[in-house]
Amino acid sequence: MKTRVKLSLIAFSLAATAFGSTPVFAQSAVPPKAVNVVLVHGAWADGSSWANVIPRLQAAGLNVTSVQNPLTSLADDVAATRRVLALQNGPTVLVGHSWAGTIVSEAGDDPKVTTLVYVAARAPDAGEDFNALAARYPTMPVRAGAKDHDGYVTLTEDAYLKYFGGDLPHDQALSLYATQQPIAKTLFSGRTTVAAWHDKPSWYAVSKQDQTTSPDLERFLAQRMHATTIELDSSHLSLVSHPKEIADLILAAAGRTQ
Template identity: 70%
Template sequence: MNAIPNRRAVLLGALAAGLATPALARTPAKNIVLVHGAWADGSCWNEVIPSLQAKGFNVTAVQNPLTSLADDVAATRRVLARQDGPTVLVGHSWGGVPITEAGVDPKVTALVYVAARAPDAGEDFNALAATYPTMPVRAGVVTTDGYSWLTQDAFVRFFAGDVEPARALALFATQQPIAANLFAGRTTVAAWRDKPSFYAVSANDQTTSPDLERFLAKRMKATTIELPSSHVSMISHPKAIVDLIIRAAG
């Protein structure tokens, strides 16, 4: 018999193996890690957590200290270290910055950005944001002793503008002041360059320019949805955010 291998069979086998690789890389995630942004805490995810848990996901909300980028990345990494297996990392607003840095963790299979910052490695994000309109919430930022927070009027009218007033006031009561220089932190990597990414644009955002959000989503080639929402779409449109996270989980 001819001992020379059947080249066509070898090539077909190699092709089949190559096609199988992406499927293996997108093993469905069972863990969801939620990272809040500025002027908030982990309770801002309370509208989405029960729905994700009901779908069988293991859900953890990070409590960021909001004292520096390094501190928030460390808090996110501590939670990631406790996850067993594939994990989707979700960031809202400023939370998009620590997930961009911490998302290189091999456990992370996808990133979800909710009206979030998504800097490139080493990028001066403040300079990028300055090329877009200044949003109304900025007039309500108050700084004392190195920490900043939002006035009640700015929080209720602009930060959570489409949330029922009583709920918005409860969120205001739990807002966490941020280090005044927090937004100056720069990432050293951009996990979205190598991980599947998803983005929820808030079309009625009065905190971050919706056009900036659209630019970020397009730059990262994210699977994108757009919601008629204020900055806190996970509160005013929780079902849409839950559906996007489930999609990211594969």
């Protein structure tokens, strides 16, 4: 670990209670103050999955936009995110959950984007075969509930409630299951051409109880990008079950006081 990171880790640990979680790795640079936040949802979800986070960011005075991804290909999803970024005026935090970590890694090279936030998210390097990387870690239970219908994949109710959003109240998880957006069968095969986290300060929220993506894979990705990292006692859907902690992490990336 670099000396500058060791020093910043001491300072960050003093503020850890603001997130209600455990700091793992911290950056030393103070992020520029952002005026916008662009939120990007993951697979088997839509933009409303950020509904509990958005009001907290708006209350802090940030302009917030939630992207609606088609989930048909990496290129299509990146294009949808770039269209939203084009409408922003000023420094912008780009946030991705789950699959959307791939999207923000690619679209995050936009000059308006000052910082990146990853929430239980993929974070491939440029050109990396992320599926091969993920195969080095345990296959999580949710995968057994992924069902292909005419080239599109959905999660079964059992997998969604038990594993995808296992820490959510039953009725809330059931509502999210009913509104899940199918993904193209080939969605996860797309490869990025850049990895914006090499050049942009990054934050990462690990879900310790994740049954969709291995928490150890999340930890590896966070450490690889030298992200300021917190760990939450959460399912894959920490943005739903822990909205305050996720909002606080985004506010930190936006250079806003807690």
